[in-house]
Amino acid sequence: FMMSGLFYPLAVETTIVLIHPLPFVNYIVHVWGLDTYCPYASDGFIAVFMMLRLYFYTPRIIAELSGLRNEKTRLIGLMNNVEISYNFIGKAMLRDNLTTLLFLFVVSVVTMAYAMIVFERPMGPDTNLDLFENSVWLIIITMTTVGYGDMYPQTPMGRYVAIFAALLAVVLVALAVGAVTDRLTLSRDESKV
Numbered sequence: 048f049m050m051s052g053l054f055y056p057l058a059v060e061t062t063i064v065l066i067h068p069l070p071f072v073n074y075i076v077h078v079w080g081l082d083t084y085c086p087y088a089s090d091g092f093i094a095v096f097m098m099l100r101l102y103f104y105t106p107r108i109i110a111e112l113s114g115l116r117n118e119k120t121r122l123i124g125l126m127n128n129v130e131i132s133y134n135f136i137g138k139a140m141l142r143d144n145l146t147t148l149l150f151l152f153v154v155s156v157v158t159m160a161y162a163m164i165v166f167e168r169p170m171g172p173d174t175n176l177d178l179f180e181n182s183v184w185l186i187i188i189t190m191t192t193v194g195y196g197d198m199y200p201q202t203p204m205g206r207y208v209a210i211f212a213a214l215l216a217v218v219l220v221a222l223a224v225g226a227v228t229d230r231l232t233l234s235r236d237e238s239k240v
Contacts, residue, residue, distance in 0.1 A: 060103075066100070068097065072090075085170075087168075107133055113136055115140075116136070142226065145223075152219055156190070159212050160182035164179060176200065189209050189216070192216065
């Protein structure tokens, strides 16, 4: 088992799956920052990190839905000295299929909107980010770099989620620009006309 190369993936996957809020165990996670003190309930705090497993499983979901995890693709990869891994299939799907990019965008928005709700909960009635649709609005406005300023996170962890959303948007926009440019590029024969 140790020599098969399966121990490391098993250990990583087991560690990721072990991040789970325990029933009947609830304590306060104290976060200080930005001149504010925010007490978070441990179950919500851990649930946000549990949601991060979507980023681990998304390449696998994309690979299984692509239809490229079959023997024919593996044999073509062996002939061309290419390992057909989740990363390779993800890159191929991002290059050839814009719906894969849309799927990544939706998963990112839903995950970060949930994190925003949980991290803004200590503000109580002083925030309007306790509704899912308001959090989705904030994440999308942050990711598109519009930033109306009508809603903004007030807790340190909420601001970290907004920063992460902005940085992830840069990556997703770069992927989208590359995919659209690839689709609109004329072939050699087409460019001569």
